[in-house]
Amino acid sequence: MELFRYKKPIDFMGASRKFGIVSLILVLLSWGLIFTKGFNYGIDFAGGTLIQLKYEGEAPLKKIREAMAKSEAFKDATVTYFGSKNEVVIRTKTSSKSVGKDVGDEVRQMLKDTGKFVVRRVDMVGPKIGNELKEKGLMAMVLAILGILIYVSVRFEWRFALASVLALVHDVSIAMGAIILFNVEVNLDILAALLTLLGYSLNDTIIVFDRIREGLQKIKDPDLAGIINESITRTLSRTVLTSLTTFFVVLSLFLFGGEIIYGFSFTMLVGIIVGTYSSIFIASPLLMWLGFDVKAFRAKQAEKLKREKEKEKMRAMYEQGTI
C-alpha cells in the first residue's frame, strides 16, 4: 500500500506565511492563557493532599461533602468523581508533616458513615517539595533544550538549531495552552509528557532537516524554498506514517489507559498533532525566516571540504616524510 507516492514537490513554502500566522496566533493565545489563567497545578507542584476512594456502588458525593464540611481542615476540600461513579478523589491544600499522623486516616474516620469504601491512594506533597519539583522540572526543560541546541548546531548549522528549538517552543507552548484550556491538572506525569513531546517533535523535525541537509548537497538549484519543498515532500510519507503509529498507541492509552494516565495521554495526543504539523509547516519555513543562505552554506561546506583535503594531503606528506 502506498499513500504518498512522490511525483513532484508540493509547494509547502508558498503557504508558509499563512501557517506562520496561524501558529503565531496559537502560540500567543497559549501564552495569554499561561499568563492570565495559569496552570491548574495538582498536588505534585502546589502541595496538598489527594485521596482516592473506591466505594461499593455509587459514591455518595453529597454525603461526603457534608462530612467534609464539618471538619476544619477539610472544609475547603474538593470532591469529584474519578473515572467512574464508584470512585472519588478528594483534594485539599492541607498537608501534614507528622510521620505518625496521616490525613488518610483522618479521612477514613470522617467518612466511615458514608458507605463502604477502600482508600486506594493517598498522596501528600509538602509545599517545599512542590517548589523544588517545579524548579527541577523547569531546569530539566532548559537543559534539554540547551543540549539539543548544541548538538544540532554541531551536526547541522546554528540556524537549524535555532529553528528546531523555536519549533519546539511552538509545540510545547501550544500543548501547554491546550492543558490550560481543557483544565488538565498539571502533575509530574504532565511534565513527563511535555518532555517526551520535546523529544518526539524534535525527532520529527530532525528527519526533515536531515533531508534538507542532503538536498543542499545534491540539488543544484540554490533556491532554498525549492529544496525545502522537495525535502518535505520526500519525507511526507514517513512523517505521516510515524505520527500515525505513535498516534495509535497514544490514542489507545488515552482511551483505555484509565483515568490515572489521562493527563499524560491527553498531552501527548495534542503534542503529536502539533509536533507533526510544526515539522511540516513551521520548522522549515523558520529556517528561511532566519535568513539561511544556501550559497553561503555551500561555500562554507566547500571550504570545510577543502581544508579537510589539505589536511589529508599534509598528513599524507608527513607520512611519506616529505614536506
Add this chain to the structure above:
Amino acid sequence: MKRLNYRVVIFIAALIFGVVFSIPSLIQSKEGKKITLGLDLQGGLHMLLGVKSDEAIKSRLKSIAGTIKYIMEDNDIVIDDLAVEGDKVTFKVLDSDDIPKAKELLKKELEGVSVLENQGTFTVTLTPKEVARTKKQAIDQAVDTIRNRLDQFGLAEPTVAKQGTDKILVEVPGIKTPADEQRIRELIARAAHLQMMAVDEDRAARVYSMSPAEAKKYGDVILPDVKNPKEKYLLKAIPILDGSMLTDAKVGFDRNNQPVINFKLNGEGAKIFGDFSGKSVGKRMAIVLDNKVYSAPVIRERIGGGSGQISGNFTIDEANDIAIALRSGALLAPVYVMEKRSVGPSMGADSIRQSMIALILGFVLVVIFMVIYYGMAGLVADIALVGNLFLILAVMALFGATLTLPGMAGIVLTVGMAVDANVIINERIRELLHEGASIPKAIEEGYANAFTAIWDANVTTLISAVVLYAYGTGPIKGFALTMSIGILASMLTAILGTHGIYQAFMDKITRDKLNFWFGIKA
C-alpha cells in the same frame, strides 16, 4: 545459509538475550533478576522525609551536659547552674581552686567543643566543624536507624536511602492494610529517645501549680505521664543517662503477665546507673521515652548489672514496636514528612491491567498496520519491534530497574516510535526502487541514506531522555530510563537487525515480488 552475516548473528544474539532475561520478569519467577514493579503498580508506601538536624545539635548538647555533670561529680568538683541554653552549655565551678582541674577534665573528656572560661563560669560550645559533622551524622544515623527498624519489622524489601544532603527516601512495598501502614509510620517516626531522669523530690509536690518557666529556673522540666496526660512529673532537666548507652531491648512479661520492655545498658551506662541508684535510695527515678514518663519507681537499693524495665500497659504490638525502636537506636534528629504517597494494592493491579490493555492494543494496531502498509517489510519491522520490547524488558531486569506507570507509558510510546527507524528505511528503499535502482542497491543505499537521519534524531531524543533522568524524580526517572533503553534498543534492532534479515533473504527478493516485499508496484 551462506548469507548468515554478522548483522543477523548480532540480531539473533540480541533476541536470545532479550527473551532469556525477560522471562523471569514475565512469569514472575522467584529466581533470576527481574524488573521490580514501582509502588504505583504494586501498592505500598513512599515517603520523603526531612530531618530536623538542629534537634540533633540540641540533644548532643544535652548529652554533653550530662557528661559534664557526671565527670565533675566523679572528681568532687562542685558545680552549679548547669544549663543548656541555645547552642551552648554553661555552668559554674564554685571553688575557684578547681578551675584549672575542671578545664583539664573538659579537655580530656570532651571532643569537638570549644571551652570558654570567665571567673569560674564555663561556656561550652560545639565547633563549627563539629556542628556540621553532627548534622551529617544525624541524617546518616537516621537512615540507618529507619532501615534497621523496617528490617526488623519483617517487611518485604523496604528501601531507605539518603536523598540529596538532607532528605531520606523510604519506600515500603506490599502494605496490605491501613493499620499496617499506620504501624510502619509510627515505627519510623518514633524518636525512641530513652532517658533516665531524677525526680526533683524537693519541689515535686508543687508540680501541678508550677509553670514550665518556673521549673526551668530550678533546672527542672515538667513531663506528662504516658497514659494519663493530667498526671505530671517534675524532673531534673539533665538526664542521668540516655538511650545511647543502651545495648539491647526485648519484650518480656511482668508478674501480671503484662508485656514490658527489658533493656540492658553498656558498661559506662551500667556504672552511671549503679552510682546514681546507690546515692538515691528512697527517691524516685523516671523512665522517660520520647518526653513521656512511662514509670517513676522508687529506688529501693543500688541497681547494678545495668538492666532495667519499662512498663506502661502496652499491647504486645506496642511493646514490640518500642523494643524494635529502642534496639535500633534513637533518632538523633526527628524526621518529618515532606512527601508521602501510598497506593493500595487493588489500585496498583488496576493500573497494571489498564496499561497492559493499552499496551497490547496499541502494539497490535501498529503491527497490523505495518504489515498492511509495507507487506513483508512491515513484518520485518514488526520482528524488530518485538525484539525491541524484549530487549527493553531484559535490560531493565538486569539493571534491577523499577517499572512505574509512567515507565509503562514510556514503553508504549517506544512501541510507537520504534517503528520510526524502519519507516524511514523502508521509505528510502521504496524511493530508490521507484527511481529504478536494482534491489540490492536500493536496500544498501536505503540503509545508508536513512542512517544519518535516524542517528541524529535518536541522539537528540536521547539527550532529552538523559536530562530527564538526571533531573527527574521517581516516576519521571522511570520514564526516562525506559525511553533511553528503548531508543538504544531500537537502533540495534531496527538498523542492524532488519538490515541483516534483508541481506539474508536478498536472493528471494525479486522485482516481480516487490509488492509482496515492500508493498509497492514498481
